[in-house]
Amino acid sequence: MGSERAEELIERAESEAQSTPPEFTGEYPIVVEGITNQFGPQVVHDDLSLKVKRGEILGVVGGSGTGKSVLMRSIIGLQIPSEGSIEVLGQSITDAEEDEDIDIRSRWGVLFQGGALFSTLTVAENVEVPLRQFYPELSDALRQEIARYKVRLSGLPEEATSKYPSELSGGMKKRAGLARALALDPELLFLDEPTAGLDPIGAAAFDRLTRELADTLGLTVFLITHDLDTLHAICDRVAVLADKKVIAVGTIPELLALDHPWIQEYFNGPRGRAAEATHTRSMSGTMDKDNKGGA
Amino acid sequence: MREWADFELVEGESGPVLRVSGPLTVAGIAPLDTRLRELDDIAAIDIAGITAIDTVGAWTVWRSATRMDAQVTGASDKATRLIEAVKAAENTAAITPPRSRLMERVPEAVGIKVSEMLVGMKDMVGFLGTTIVAFGALIRHPRRFPILALIRQIELVGVSSLGIIGLMSFLIGIVVAQQGAVQLQQFGAEIYTINLTGRLTLRELGVLMTAIMVAGRSGSAFAAQIGTMKLTEEVDAMRTIGVSPIERLVVPRILAAVLMMPLLGFYSAVIAIIGGAFIANFALDIPFWTFLSRTREVVPMTDLYVGLVKAPVFGLIVAMSGCYQGMQVSGNAEEVGLRTTLAVVQAIFMVIVLDAFFAVFFTEIGWA
Structure with a gap:
């Protein structure tokens, strides 16, 4: 009985002509080379290049309007750059036909700025959407179990599982968005200002959660942020966007060694110093404690 | 594989x-x-x-x-x-909120509908009151009057709908004249096609069809615009700054509809008569200009008054239900769609009901 049903499932899935994606073993899951993005006369990116290392959390910073979100949208194929090439997990985004594109789509998760939850579905149903889309062969029971544990994994309380997005606070919406981004156990995670609009305690918890998930699940994270605390606390490297390019990529000490006025002002301004001080304090204070995340 | x-x-x-x-x-x-x-x-x-x-x-x-x-x-x-x-991360919560049984859900839904209808009626009267008060306040403080918004709405409701209303009326005039002629010919009375077209369009069809068109074009736009503004908290922002959303959003829209409806209704009737004359010229051998001059003789002035009295009332109803439904939006994007549909359906329904009352009323006072 059971095996018959299983055979049937396999047949159905294989008729969808999906194949097991080859595991990505290269060093750079995201390679952006010389892209140019333009809206009318306004040039956002001009010959911009960036490589993201496997397993790292890369923070992307830049003043408002320097095209951080546009860069993310280009990488995930929502905005086609007029020039240059983008490769994600070894597949070209800029050359890909629509259909070919789709099988990498199941290997990344995206958290948009406002959460971008489907407002007519509950949190758990939101998580189910990508599962239904990419793995229709999963049984209802398993799919629901997955949705349920992902909700908790993103740090939401159990009660949030059956709530609609309009019933959630801003911070909970972000966590629900994260749960949906993690639905398919992606290798890549894109976060667009995950801590913007959260209270400091919530933001710190979200940072810890991101770090913990990245370590546990072995994720590569592309993280757009304005939050200096996030940069200090969880980012392995930081990419700085200015003058329509990535002007520098490196750890914060490496960036500070550069003599660029914007970078100096960004990290050495009053807020930058405060964030650094907090980080140094917490590093020495909690060295031996395990960094358990929480809601 | x-x-x-x-x-x-x-x-x-x-x-x-x-x-x-x-x-x-x-x-x-x-x-x-x-x-x-x-x-x-x-x-x-x-x-x-x-x-x-x-x-x-x-x-x-x-x-x-x-x-x-x-x-x-x-x-x-x-x-x-x-x-x-x-x-x-183990989680035993349900995926969706619990749903009650069908036997309980159906009566509950009916009950909610009925009570919502009663509350809705009360609210709408309240909304009308609020609008009148806001209008009074604007008369007392004419400087606050949103004249630019009014002109913009007049353009949207009136000017930009001339094309579609004209085309619709022209076709309706053709249909009424042609179909009327077919029936009247059986009595050899096809000359009465002129009475039929002229009186029917001026009294009823011009205004009614225009009201339906305005409900579909502008009533829905009012509901969707104001509804989206409610969702993005623009309405709350206005209130916080001390700008009354009723004065700034609702009054210009209602005023634009009330002012434009008589003009559009009259325009629609005129175009319909031209449409009738056009088809009469070809199908009935009644020359175009004869049709028009004969219209002046057979259509009493009261027919025009009937149309012109009804038009602003219909405009008020269409704009009111559009704005009212827009202001009721809360929650999610689905609600905007729902309220927009409701605004159009409600407006058209009320226009037709009221039109029936008007028909009886005007006949009773002798404007037959």
Whole structure:
């Protein structure tokens, strides 16, 4: 009985002509080379290049309007750059036909700025959407179990599982968005200002959660942020966007060694110093404690 | 070709051992999961032979192990870490909020509908009152009058709809004249086509069809615009700054509709008569200009008054229900669509009901 049903499932899935994606073993899951993005006369990116290392959390910073979100949208194929090439997990985004594109789509998760939850579905149903889309062969029971544990994994309380997005606070919406981004156990995670609009305690918890998930699940994270605390606390490297390019990529000490006025002002301004001080304090204070995340 | 996770049962020291192989990931787990659910009484699950694992695989292993009280052996570091993570994330809550039974849901829905209708009626009267008060305030403080918004709305409601209303009226004039002529010819009375077209369009059709068109074009736009502004908290922002959203959003729209409806209704009737004259010229051998001059003789002035009295009232109803439904939006994007539909349906329904009352009323006062 059971095996018959299983055979049937396999047949159905294989008729969808999906194949097991080859595991990505290269060093750079995201390679952006010389892209140019333009809206009318306004040039956002001009010959911009960036490589993201496997397993790292890369923070992307830049003043408002320097095209951080546009860069993310280009990488995930929502905005086609007029020039240059983008490769994600070894597949070209800029050359890909629509259909070919789709099988990498199941290997990344995206958290948009406002959460971008489907407002007519509950949190758990939101998580189910990508599962239904990419793995229709999963049984209802398993799919629901997955949705349920992902909700908790993103740090939401159990009660949030059956709530609609309009019933959630801003911070909970972000966590629900994260749960949906993690639905398919992606290798890549894109976060667009995950801590913007959260209270400091919530933001710190979200940072810890991101770090913990990245370590546990072995994720590569592309993280757009304005939050200096996030940069200090969880980012392995930081990419700085200015003058329509990535002007520098490196750890914060490496960036500070550069003599660029914007970078100096960004990290050495009053807020930058405060964030650094907090980080140094917490590093020495909690060295031996395990960094358990929480809601 | 897709790879799937598989398992085999082998006899171990303390009972049957489940030996799992293949990729234990979301992409490869479906058949394994289905088969696992039908097993019981396993002493251990050995996952040393798997090629990959993610949280879905870890969840499935942990769930099965817990259910059958089995040991998990051969787990790599990564597998152990993932199993710990999903164990901590166990969640037994329902996916959707609980739903009551059909037998309870249907009467409940009916009850809610009825009470909403009563409340809605009360609210709408309240809304009309609020608008009148806001209008009064604007008369007392004419400087606050949103004249630019009014002109913009007049353009949207009136000027930009001339094309579509003209085309619609022209076609209606053709249909009325042509179909009327076919029937009247049987009595040899096709000359009365002129009476039919002229009186019908001026009294009824011009204004009624225009009201329906304005409800579809502008009433829906009012509801969607104001509804979206409510969702994005623009309306709240206005209130906070001390600008009355009724004065700034509702009054210009209602005023524009009330002012434009008589003009559009009259315009519609005129174009319909031209349409009738046009078809009469070709199909009935009544020359175009004869049709028009004869219209002046057979259509009493009161027919025009009937149309002109009804038009602003219809405009008020259409704009009111559009703005009212827009202001009622709260929650999500679906609500905007729902309220927009409601605004149009409500407006058209009320216009037709009121038109029936008007018909009886004007006949009774002798404007027949």
